Amino acid sequence: MSEKEIKNLEAIFEAKIARDEKIEPKDWMPEKYRKTHIRQMSQHAHSEIVGMLPEGNWITRAPSLRRKVALLAKVQDEAGHGLYLYSATETLGISREELYEQLHSGKAKYSSIFNYPTITWADIGAIGWLVDGAAIINQVPLCSTSFGPYARAMVRVCKEESFHQRQGYEIMLTLANGTPEQKEMAQDALNRWWWPSLMMFGPTDDMSTHTEQSMKWKLKRKTNDELRQQFIDQTVPQANILGLSIPDPDLKWNEERGHYDFGPINWDEFWQVVKGHGPCNKERLQTRVDAWEEGEWVRDAAMAYAEKKAERKVKQAG
Amino acid sequence: MSESKNNKKNWPLWEVFVRSKNGLEHRHFGSLHAADAEMALENARDVYTRRNEGVSIWVVESKNITASNPKDNGELFEPASDKVYRHPTFYDLPDEVKHM
Ligand SMILES: [Fe+2]
Numbered sequence: 425m426s427e428k429e430i431k432n433l434e435a436i437f438e439a440k441i442a443r444d445e446k447i448e449p450k451d452w453m454p455e456k457y458r459k460t461h462i463r464q465m466s467q468h469a470h471s472e473i474v475g476m477l478p479e480g481n482w483i484t485r486a487p488s489l490r491r492k493v494a495l496l497a498k499v500q501d502e503a504g505h506g507l508y509l510y511s512a513t514e515t516l517g518i519s520r521e522e523l524y525e526q527l528h529s530g531k532a533k534y535s536s537i538f539n540y541p542t543i544t545w546a547d548i549g550a551i552g553w554l555v556d557g558a559a560i561i562n563q564v565p566l567c568s569t570s571f572g573p574y575a576r577a578m579v580r581v582c583k584e585e586s587f588h589q590r591q592g593y594e595i596m597l598t599l600a601n602g603t604p605e606q607k608e609m610a611q612d613a614l615n616r617w618w619w620p621s622l623m624m625f626g627p628t629d630d631m632s633t634h635t636e637q638s639m640k641w642k643l644k645r646k647t648n649d650e651l652r653q654q655f656i657d658q659t660v661p662q663a664n665i666l667g668l669s670i671p672d673p674d675l676k677w678n679e680e681r682g683h684y685d686f687g688p689i690n691w692d693e694f695w696q697v698v699k700g701h702g703p704c705n706k707e708r709l710q711t712r713v714d715a716w717e718e719g720e721w722v723r724d725a726a727m728a729y730a731e732k733k734a735e736r737k738v739k740q741a742g
Numbered sequence: 743m744s745e746s747k748n749n750k751k752n753w754p755l756w757e758v759f760v761r762s763k764n765g766l767e768h769r770h771f772g773s774l775h776a777a778d779a780e781m782a783l784e785n786a787r788d789v790y791t792r793r794n795e796g797v798s799i800w801v802v803e804s805k806n807i808t809a810s811n812p813k814d815n816g817e818l819f820e821p822a823s824d825k826v827y828r829h830p831t832f833y834d835l836p837d838e839v840k841h842m
């Protein structure tokens with residue numbers, strides 16, 4: 425194809441997206457569109473998978489059977505989210521093996537929030553409330569993103585997320601209305617998870633790259649700062665209902681803006697964790713790699729058994 | 743079947759179709775990896791129907807699906823667009839004619 429022909433195809437492609445038409449896997453797409461989507465979708469999938477680890481840490485120690493079945497179901501949903509997203513990514517022509525290899529080698533990133541530890545049971549409440557809450561705000565706009573398989577996966581994911589957030593908030597509510605020690609535990613979890621949750625929306629708009637391209641392809645509909653503000657505005661009243669305080673002395677309602685003002689975010693910490701120096705980066709990745717390697721014999725045995733069965737069928741038919 | 747670097751066979755890819763209730767057709771829900779059809783069905787149950795989304799599941803190995811190429815869409819689908827006489831509104835009838 426000549427350069428002019430490609431330019432022409434690109435113009436048709438961009439117009440299609442502007443008209444709100446979806447792009448499907450076998451449609452022509454610019455190489456950059458394919459690469460950007462493989463990167464973003466696989467990062468998203470990896471986040472769902474690694475995201476199971478901090479919560480999985482508390483399944484055996486959940487304080488009641490009710491909490492235990494809920495947490496199990498939530499963590500199982502996150503596995504499902506990862507699988508929806510991996511298979512949607514594979515439609516772009518990359519294999520599952522390659523995707524795993526990118527995660528396990530450290531080449532691919534996942535959401536930094538999962539590099540923080542879950543020290544107490546209240547952390548499970550705070551994660552559902554804040555981390556799933558922030559994830560919902562990030563994910564809802566993606567239900568109408570331009571790449572069909574991604575949009576469809578996100579519709580399914582978003583339907584399931586609301587239970588995640590509600591079960592987390594209910595944990596916080598119970599602790600906040602419990603003994604002074606329990607309330608303190610809830611406050612401590614909020615103190616530790618608040619700022620990392622705000623960082624989930626990514627760098628501030630003036631520091632963030634490729635936003636314009638992402639807007640055009642509907643990978644983004646609002647900027648990082650807009651989404652962060654939305655999260656703060658909706659979460660502060662929820663904290664008030666819990667009777668807990670947000671750990672930010674600068675947090676104040678701004679009548680004129682119609683939004684909460686908030687204090688500076690520690691972006692040094694953010695970049696440290698992104699670069700691999702968070703409290704649990706090594707442990708998370710190692711746990712994931714171990715699970716994959718220790719499961720190898722099971723995958724091999726299942727494959728060998730399937731082949732043996734298929735052979736037997738052929739013989740019987742012959 | 744995909745082969746990894748060390749020449750080992752990986753679980754193949756399966757497409758999953760789910761009937762959400764009787765009276766509706768099976769619809770494509772997504773895909774997954776499994777060693778064989780039986781495992782694909784079991785995995786599809788866990789991945790795609792955790793909340794009563796289905797009453798029946800079909801799985802088919804992805805390599806067995808033949809898909810049309812969007813490049814041929816003109817040839818394949820455009821001939822239908824100038825056949826307006828396939829639609830009821832093409833026919834002029836007086837308003838007095840009812841129930842037609
Ligand atoms: Fe999720």
Ligand SMILES: [Fe+2]
Pocket residue numbers: 502556559585588
């Ligand atoms: Fe979730």
